[in-house]
Amino acid sequence: MPFEALGLDPKIAKAVREAGYTEPTPIQTKAIPLVLRGSDVIGIAQTGTGKTAAFVLPILQRLSARGSATNRRCMRALVIAPTRELVVQIEENVRKYARHLHLRIATVYGGVGERPQIQALRAGTEIVIATPGRLIDLMDQGHVDFSGLEVAVLDEADRMLDMGFLPAMRRIVKALPKQRQTMMFSATLSKEIETLTNEFLSNAETVQIGRRANPAELVTQFVYETTKEAKLPLLLHLLRDETLDSVLVFSRTKHGADKIARKLASSGINTATLHSNRSQSQRIAALKAFKAGTVRVLVATDIAARGIDVEGISHVVNYDFPPQPEDYVHRIGRTGRAKAVGDAISFVTPDDRGNLRDLERFISRGIPRKVAEGFDASAYKAVAAPLTSWRPSRPQVRNSAPRPPRPSSYGSSRPASPSQSRPSSGNGRTAVNSRPQFSDRGRRRP
Numbered sequence: 001m002p003f004e005a006l007g008l009d010p011k012i013a014k015a016v017r018e019a020g021y022t023e024p025t026p027i028q029t030k031a032i033p034l035v036l037r038g039s040d041v042i043g044i045a046q047t048g049t050g051k052t053a054a055f056v057l058p059i060l061q062r063l064s065a066r067g068s069a070t071n072r073r074c075m076r077a078l079v080i081a082p083t084r085e086l087v088v089q090i091e092e093n094v095r096k097y098a099r100h101l102h103l104r105i106a107t108v109y110g111g112v113g114e115r116p117q118i119q120a121l122r123a124g125t126e127i128v129i130a131t132p133g134r135l136i137d138l139m140d141q142g143h144v145d146f147s148g149l150e151v152a153v154l155d156e157a158d159r160m161l162d163m164g165f166l167p168a169m170r171r172i173v174k175a176l177p178k179q180r181q182t183m184m185f186s187a188t189l190s191k192e193i194e195t196l197t198n199e200f201l202s203n204a205e206t207v208q209i210g211r212r213a214n215p216a217e218l219v220t221q222f223v224y225e226t227t228k229e230a231k232l233p234l235l236l237h238l239l240r241d242e243t244l245d246s247v248l249v250f251s252r253t254k255h256g257a258d259k260i261a262r263k264l265a266s267s268g269i270n271t272a273t274l275h276s277n278r279s280q281s282q283r284i285a286a287l288k289a290f291k292a293g294t295v296r297v298l299v300a301t302d303i304a305a306r307g308i309d310v311e312g313i314s315h316v317v318n319y320d321f322p323p324q325p326e327d328y329v330h331r332i333g334r335t336g337r338a339k340a341v342g343d344a345i346s347f348v349t350p351d352d353r354g355n356l357r358d359l360e361r362f363i364s365r366g367i368p369r370k371v372a373e374g375f376d377a378s379a380y381k382a383v384a385a386p387l388t389s390w391r392p393s394r395p396q397v398r399n400s401a402p403r404p405p406r407p408s409s410y411g412s413s414r415p416a417s418p419s420q421s422r423p424s425s426g427n428g429r430t431a432v433n434s435r436p437q438f439s440d441r442g443r444r445r446p
């Protein structure tokens with residue numbers, strides 16, 4: 001189906017084609033007509049589904065339809081997102097889709113000087129994309145005029161709640177005109193999100209893509225059991241495989257991220273870090289180098305990497321296993337985007353076992369265990385006895401992912417001792433995913 005069939009202006013459809021999109025994604029097919037009708041919309045969708053264009057395209061249509069020449073220069077659309085990186089990314093998308101329109105776009109986020117942002121707001125700009133904190137600062141200083149606002153979007157609302165932005169979101173929404181269109185996007189539909197929906201939206205239509213908490217469909221996931229001491233050597237070992245050509249590594253702490261990056265860099269691997277101790281310009285430079293492919297490994301903390309969109313990430317490595325299943329789902333959503341192939345690798349130490357089980361319960365499937373070919377973990381410290389994968393105690397309502405014939409095949413066929421490393425083929429992976437087996441060597445991405 002062409003984009004015009006959704007009711008989009010030819011100038012917008014042209015820009016979308018130039019961006020290389022041939023047809024709308026499911027969330028775009030569902031949401032765009034609703035937004036064009038003026039409905040409030042709740043979008044439940046993972047990142048990577050094309051949700052940004054799902055709200056940006058109809059907003060552009062609305063703003064351009066009632067030509068800017070006749071309008072006062074004022075803020076007509078506001079997008080709130082949890083992090084600076086996400087704001088910059090949304091802005092890039094908006095500029096791409098609005099290239100044949102005459103609209104002014106501004107961003108508002110912390111970590112950089114306020115002056116240019118204040119000037120842009122004062123000069124008048126139709127679309128503002130902002131993080132909650134800096135927007136509130138500028139509101140408090142009297143630089144923000146919401147009187148002409150028509151549309152508001154709260155993107156990654158669940159993340160904003162996690163990050164403690166609820167009071168800021170409330171303050172911002174309260175300052176907006178009552179008569180407006182509101183959209184809210186979230187990866188999952190929790191009780192808290194439902195409550196917010198009732199508070200911020202009216203007669204909202206819900207658009208849900210994929211199942212609740214389902215990790216990105218295209219991502220193949222597996223787990224390496226390891227010890228704390230063997231993690232860095234294991235990462236270095238895996239990186240010998242050149243098919244891991246664009247790797248996002250998640251570290252729990254900033255300090256840990258720096259340590260991993262130092263070690264990789266000293267081993268000759270081009271590495272950058274992304275965390276909040278780095279200046280905004282350093283973060284932008286790191287992302288740019290990673291996107292350009294000059295940096296092979298980007299080591300990031302959860303907060304800093306939230307929502308970042310880099311095409312062609314080949315692998316996500318959960319160097320530190322995330323304690324929250326939701327974070328895992330977000331992390332692995334960084335790969336497998338827009339039909340790319342992506343693998344999510346998790347390092348699991350004995351301390352992470354409880355969290356791994358919780359995650360498997362959360363996503364209703366076991367994650368295959370894998371042994372790194374040619375890697376002798378015992379040289380660093382013995383790994384604990386193998387753990388078996390969680391499996392449901394009775395049949396459950398299944399999502400569309402094919403079930404393994406015998407769930408026990410995930411964990412039980414592994415070697416009894418870590419030093420008995422052996423080829424990993426047949427290690428249960430095909431049981432959950434029909435894609436070709438991952439081999440530590442020689443895998444080629446299409």
Ligand code: AMP
Pocket residue numbers: 020021022023024025028046047048049050051052053309311337338
């Ligand atoms: P999002 O879920 O908004 O973060 O989008 C994920 C990725 O999908 C981005 O790189 C977009 O550029 C890309 N994308 C969005 N819509 C489409 C489409 N209709 N066809 C192909 N790629 C798309």
